[in-house]
Amino acid sequence: MATVADYRVQPAPHAVVPIDATFVWRSDLIDYTRHDAYADLVSAAGWSRKMAALAGYASRFALLAAKRVVHYEMIPTEYRNGRSLRDRLGFIGVAARNALGFVRKAPRRTDAATNPAIGQLDTQGIAVLTMPLARVTQLMALAEPYFERLAARRGGTAAGRAFEESRSTTDRTSSPDLFALIETIFDESGLSIAAADYLGRPARLIDVNPQINDRSDSFWRDIFGDLRGRTLPKTAYYHRDASGGDLKVIIYCSDVGPTNGPFSYAVGSNNMVISRIDDLLCEANDHNGLAATDLAARRRFAALPAKLRQKGSFGNDLPDDQPESARIVGSTWQIVSPKGSIVAFDTKGIHRGGMVEEGERRVITCVLG
Numbered sequence: 001m002a003t004v005a006d007y008r009v010q011p012a013p014h015a016v017v018p019i020d021a022t023f024v025w026r027s028d029l030i031d032y033t034r035h036d037a038y039a040d041l042v043s044a045a046g047w048s049r050k051m052a053a054l055a056g057y058a059s060r061f062a063l064l065a066a067k068r069v070v071h072y073e074m075i076p077t078e079y080r081n082g083r084s085l086r087d088r089l090g091f092i093g094v095a096a097r098n099a100l101g102f103v104r105k106a107p108r109r110t111d112a113a114t115n116p117a118i119g120q121l122d123t124q125g126i127a128v129l130t131m132p133l134a135r136v137t138q139l140m141a142l143a144e145p146y147f148e149r150l151a152a153r154r155g156g157t158a159a160g161r162a163f164e165e166s167r168s169t170t171d172r173t174s175s176p177d178l179f180a181l182i183e184t185i186f187d188e189s190g191l192s193i194a195a196a197d198y199l200g201r202p203a204r205l206i207d208v209n210p211q212i213n214d215r216s217d218s219f220w221r222d223i224f225g226d227l228r229g230r231t232l233p234k235t236a237y238y239h240r241d242a243s244g245g246d247l248k249v250i251i252y253c254s255d256v257g258p259t260n261g262p263f264s265y266a267v268g269s270n271n272m273v274i275s276r277i278d279d280l281l282c283e284a285n286d287h288n289g290l291a292a293t294d295l296a297a298r299r300r301f302a303a304l305p306a307k308l309r310q311k312g313s314f315g316n317d318l319p320d321d322q323p324e325s326a327r328i329v330g331s332t333w334q335i336v337s338p339k340g341s342i343v344a345f346d347t348k349g350i351h352r353g354g355m356v357e358e359g360e361r362r363v364i365t366c367v368l369g
């Protein structure tokens with residue numbers, strides 16, 4: 001068994017200027033009444049469109065609020081997807097415990113000296129570790145069949161593939177070996193303790209999702225499809241996840257260079273200030289399809305009341321000449337790193353990845369909740 005010392009922790013590049021609590025989210029951070037892709041749609045929205053947009057928003061918002069009450073993302077996949085009575089009861093049990101606040105609290109640890117990932121998650125929102133070679137080999141062998149199946153499935157859906165089609169889901173019941181090895185890796189590297197320390201509760205491995213990206217993924221490039229000749233903003237695809245708040249761990253299963261879609265994180269953006277309600281309003285649009293950039297989605301988004309015009313996936317909309325854009329760019333850590341790198345991050349920080357220009361990137365994305 002390897003130990004914490006066998007996992008090297010990478011420092012952030014010196015050039016990075018971290019974001020801190022002076023980065024404050026406002027509901028009008030992006031002024032859609034002046035945005036070139038939205039302004040006309042905002043002024044053209046009549047009463048019927050406004051009422052329809054609000055009604056659609058409200059119903060999805062209610063569903064999302066219910067999910068947040070039961071901490072839906074912290075419920076294991078096999079319970080969320082399972083149809084048997086045992087799975088249903090498991091789901092109800094965990095949901096009830098979460099809703100009633102029976103989530104065990106983990107004490108804050110102070111052994112950051114022996115486990116650098118602890119301090120890094122706090123200050124940066126991200127920690128990058130390197131796995132020992134023997135573990136890389138073992139994991140690659142175990143993950144190979146999952147990647148092969150995924151590659152075959154992707155072959156059939158090249159045109160206009162949505163992001164989620166690049167990812168396959170597994171669960172603890174059908175993939176016990178993969179879950180067990182990844183748990184061993186997280187335990188021996190100190191990542192499980194670091195995650196528990198950061199979240200303030202024991203962190204469970206919830207999801208393990210092998211993912212392949214290559215040039216044929218155009219979800220990040222094909223934005224504002226109706227507006228010809230528009231250049232990509234500097235913060236294109238930058239977003240905060242709509243997952244309610246958890247840690248993700250992306251394990252590189254191929255060498256990732258600058259053109260292979262490296263994961264990128266705005267260092268310190270986990271410490272930006274955003275109110276709970278604005279965060280929830282953002283999440284609602286990410287869930288109800290109104291955060292997309294096609295004309296139909298923008299038309300509906302533009303018809304919402306100003307306070308509801310907020311997105312977790314805001315990077316596509318952020319104008320380059322706004323100071324926040326420069327701060328995100330200046331704080332960016334692009335994780336260019338070999339196979340076997342482990343990238344753990346707070347999903348409520350600002351991040352992007354998988355924007356492949358050349359070759360192929362294979363990763364396993366895990367959720368610790």
Ligand SMILES: O=C(O)CCC(=O)C(=O)O
Pocket residue numbers: 241248250261262263264347351352353354365
């Ligand atoms: O694929 C990546 O590098 C990042 C995707 C992402 O934003 C996520 O998993 O939350």
Ligand SMILES: [Fe+2]
Pocket residue numbers: 239240241347351
């Ligand atoms: Fe994300």
